[in-house]
Amino acid sequence: MNRKTWYKWHSLAGIKLSILICFILLTGTLAVISHEIDWLINSSQRVLPSVPASNINWSKVYESANKQNSTAPIASINAPIDDWFAVEVIRLNEQEQRYREYYHPLTGQYQGEGRWYNWQRFFRMSHRHLMMPTIYGVTIVCIVGLAMFFSLISGFFIIPQWWKGFFRKPRINNKKTFWNDCHRLFGLWASWLLLTVCITGIWYLIEVWGGNASFPEQTIPAANKVEQGLIKTSSTVFEKAIKSVSIYHDLNIKRIILPTKKEQLIIVQGQNDTLLVRDRANNVIFDSINGDYLTRRIAHKQSVHVRISEAADPLHFGVFGGIYTKILYFIFGSILCALAISGTYLYGLRHYNSHRSEFNIALKAWKASWLGIGKLKWLSLVLISIMFILALFIFTNYVLI
Template identity: 25%
Template sequence: MTQRQWFKIHGWCSLPIWIVFCFVCITGTIAVFSHELTWLFNENARALNPNDLAPIAMSERVEAVKAMYPSAHITTVMTFESYLTNAVMFSADNIPAGIAYVNQYTGQVQEVNQGITFINFMRSLHGWLLFPWQSSYSVGYYLVSAMSFVMMGALVSGLVIYKRFWRAYTQPKIRVTQGKKSILSDLHKHAGAWSIWFIMIMSVTGLWYFTQQVLWHADIDIEPHAPTVDINDVPRGEVPAEPTVSFDQAMQIAQTQFSDLQPSYVMMPEHNRDMYKIMGGGDFVFYDQYAYRLAINPWTGEVAQADSPDNMTALQTVMHVVDPLHYGTIGGIWTKAIWFIFGLILSAMSITGFMIWSSKIVQAARAKKAAKREQKLSEQGA
């Protein structure tokens, strides 16, 4: 292929879906710091701990919500960074779906949110553009994850066009005195050269999200569902209102199963044959906060399911390492800051790329128009 053909491919990898691609880049960049932005703008979400107290038991956090709302039916408990409150999801009289922000050090309920949180909003906006889900798939999820093909195409064609790209590392040069076109071109090329590693990560992880959506759409489970309680384990006659194994006991059993478990998402039994479902992270650096998955029988205390990185399949391993790579949570705030900066650079590249391409389109249209005018004048002169 000629250089001109590669340039056309590079342009068409950006121009037709420029607005969507730019929007996905910007929302993803914001989503990286969604937890920090929540802490910054919502003081009720801050888990202040001036007396340096140890976190209270998760069961005590649940009891704090029940003390405020005696009719509360607790469904889920979520934990985040140490500086953010826990989220206890529940329903109660006049509150069909509430999220209580509970300080894990003091046990105080600092806010009850009955809408969508900023964290969920940004992740949903970035992940599937708030398109509705049709059972097991969302058109928006397909659209966003398909951007991985665009990024991969732009990367490959860009490397072919920008020969000896490594000069951007050894001999960086921005021609600031040669007009707007030169400045945009140099900024675009240098940003692309320095972002190769980041674009590759975004492309590969995005390709996985696309594959994952195809599997979901085909009803292919990557991870097994938690088993249900055997009917023989459920007490005969009148079933007690509460399971015989308390929430606190279930958490202790989970901690015994995995000593390094850091619970991040805990679901209560929804019916008498449902289990405590506990997910969390551990000492595995490259895995997400759901790498450990347990299902505990609420009537017998038996561990019915115990999944960890040690017994994952290849697809499950990929599934649990992609999110930390995509959002830069591997090394905490420092890697998130790096991902945020390069997210801004990628967003800017999409804008400068559009500006460069559109200027060439305008120039080509003007040249074509001028050629037609000259041809018309020559015909009239003849």
């Protein structure tokens, strides 16, 4: 294809799904910092002055949680996202619905509670699958991701010597030239992130349609799997298990999963020096009755298929480097949002023959873009409307206590 044909398809791929593209990029950018948004909104999550992760007193938190509520089962205990976050305890209420409690990581003092469906859940679910059943929602989002991927690739074919444009100042001759240069600049600087999220998005599509990886089954004694009702783990057994972790694994604890009605286990998950894996890739499992060691999982010993699957989330959301990579992803995610918006506006400018002395050029350019989207704008608006309706239903019908 020549440059003109590449431009035509680049323009069509961007404009036809522009509403959905903008929405998915916006929710994805906010999903990156969604934990921090909850931290700002809910004072119970804050720990100031901050406490280093290495100083978390898991036993005190567990003991305090049992004193705070001796009847509501504890599903898991999650390490702070960063040093200024509280330890998060996930509990089940009488309706067996999850909710959150927050404890000081050093003293174990109870700080307050929060809903299961918070802002972090809202932005992640909106971005990942539009609140729809996973297989349908992920498929829709990933198809939009394929359109963005094509726009990315085609963009390099329509920009001559694109590698020289990273520090080229936008020209201010006229609106069309200015926004064209801005659009190119946004695209060049954010291309690495767009490539990353598109490739991981393609992997999510493969996973949801049957290509997902599974960890090798861990050998658990039959006695620990028999459904016999929930047996609460004593503080002594809990402390024994946590202190034993270092014997079997070089694990930085991130999550402790407590026993369920079907499995009498304490599952300790976390990170070691293995790059780009989720917390679940490493674990040590103990008997929840006596605290004895049962088995473990080591991330770097997993198959290539599993390692690819585990790398998808850290790369897609930029959590692999803590707050620093999250800030980086948020900044360049914002540039991607600007890229999508400027591309839509530029389409309108190019398809509306304006004159320098004409008023309301911007309004008329946006109208031209709206018309250029065609019938797909209604599909995009319907899908986004369904998302908000489902979100309203889910978030208002979920019982907290």
